[in-house]
Amino acid sequence: MRIASLGSGSRGNATLVQHEETTLLIDNGFSLKQFTRRLDRFEIDPASIDAVLLTHEHGDHSGGIERLCNNHEIPLWTAVGTARAALAPEFKYHRLVAGQSVTIGGIEVFPVTVPHDASEPLQFIFHQLDNGKRLGILTDTGHVTRHIIESFSCLDALLLEFNYDPEMLETGPYPELLKQRVGGNLGHLSNLQSIDLLRQIDTARLSCLIAAHISEKNNMPVIVDQLIRELDGVPAPVLASQNEGFDWISI
Numbered sequence: 001m002r003i004a005s006l007g008s009g010s011r012g013n014a015t016l017v018q019h020e021e022t023t024l025l026i027d028n029g030f031s032l033k034q035f036t037r038r039l040d041r042f043e044i045d046p047a048s049i050d051a052v053l054l055t056h057e058h059g060d061h062s063g064g065i066e067r068l069c070n071n072h073e074i075p076l077w078t079a080v081g082t083a084r085a086a087l088a089p090e091f092k093y094h095r096l097v098a099g100q101s102v103t104i105g106g107i108e109v110f111p112v113t114v115p116h117d118a119s120e121p122l123q124f125i126f127h128q129l130d131n132g133k134r135l136g137i138l139t140d141t142g143h144v145t146r147h148i149i150e151s152f153s154c155l156d157a158l159l160l161e162f163n164y165d166p167e168m169l170e171t172g173p174y175p176e177l178l179k180q181r182v183g184g185n186l187g188h189l190s191n192l193q194s195i196d197l198l199r200q201i202d203t204a205r206l207s208c209l210i211a212a213h214i215s216e217k218n219n220m221p222v223i224v225d226q227l228i229r230e231l232d233g234v235p236a237p238v239l240a241s242q243n244e245g246f247d248w249i250s251i
Contacts, residue, residue, distance in 0.1 A: 001107070001128040001135060003159065005245025006030065006038040008139075008212040012242070013061050015137065015159065016042065017126050022105025025052045026124065026137060027061040028068050035064050042248070047072045051104050053096070054078035056118035056140060057086035066091060077102065079111070081120025098122060106130065112151045114141040117186040125151060133251050134205075135159075139213045142186040144197045153201040157208035157251045159240070160197070163188035164218040172218050182218070191219065195227050203233055208249055212240040 006014040012029035023044065028035055039046060052074050055061055066087060069076050076093040078086075083093050096102065098113035108127040115121075118140070126135045136152045139161035152158065169183055169190075181187050189197070194211075211224045221239045228237045240246050 001126065001133050001251045002248050003135060003157065003210070003251065004042060004248045005159075005210075005212070005240050006035065007242055007245045008240035009214065009216060009242030010060050011216075012063070013139070013213070014038070014064075014245075016044070017107065017135065017137075018248075019106045019128055022107050023049050024104060024107060024109070024126075025049050025074075027055055028052065028064040029060040029062065030064045032064060032067045032071060035068060038245070046074070049074050051094075052076045053109065053124060054082055054086065055123060056116060056121040057082050058118060058140070061140070062086040077104075077109075079120035079122055082118065082122070085119040096122060101127075103129070110151075112138075112148065114138070114148065115145065115186055116140045116142055117181065117184075125155070128251070133157075135251050139163075139189075141189050142184060144189070144193060144200070149197065149200050152197070154205055155201075155203075156205050157210070157249070158206060159210040159212050160194050161189045161213040162191050162194050162211045162219065162224045163213050164190050164215045165220070165223055166190050166192065168220075169215075169218040174217070182215075188213070188215075191224055191227055195231065198228075198231055198234055207235060208238070208251060209235050210238045210240055210246065210249070214239065214241075216242060 001019040004016045015026040017024045110125040111122040135157045
């Protein structure tokens with residue numbers, strides 16, 4: 001199993017998870033033209049994507065979903081609440097339910113409910129069926145719950161949100177209401193919250209850590225990198241960027 005990103009941040013998100021002949025896309029907040037341009041470097045035909053998984057309805061994750069799926073006849077999987085908020089009423093999709101696994105090709109997908117200001121937000125754990133490797137994706141989460149700690153323990157790889165530095169958010173350019181939203185219990189994970197999560201989950205198997213959804217206005221990659229490197233028993237991070245995402249990483 002391997003993972004790559006077409007871009008990660010408030011201006012658009014799209015992540016690829018692949019195992020042998022199965023290719024999954026998690027979210028697409030890019031226009032079809034921009035998505036296709038970003039995908040070109042991975043030498044993947046959009047029509048070869050087996051499924052799109054949509055985490056929630058916010059535009060930086062869902063903005064390019066319908067057109068991509070319609071143009072290339074890609075099946076979409078998402079929660080009912082997300083579908084109602086993000087998709088046209090006539091759009092056909094497959095239903096995801098938190099806590100109920102689905103298998104797509106050689107990958108088992110386990111949806112995890114998270115606290116976020118969206119209709120029915122989900123994040124995912126991917127299980128490689130032939131050798132047991134487990135990859136987690138956790139972004140767009142306002143605070144860490146016991147369920148999250150239990151679900152994201154004992155992973156081989158984790159893509160984790162490090163959205164904002166609390167001091168930078170407080171003194172930054174966002175309007176006060178937006179600051180409260182981002183930093184609230186249904187907003188995003190701060191650097192400190194994500195570091196605390198890494199301290200609480202079982203990381204004994206963790207060989208790959210990707211720091212993602214790093215705010216361009218309220219955070220700095222160098223801060224994230226330094227905080228993670230101070231932790232014991234956690235691998236040095238890969239830092240996902242808005243413009244480039246990151247290239248394939250094998251799990």
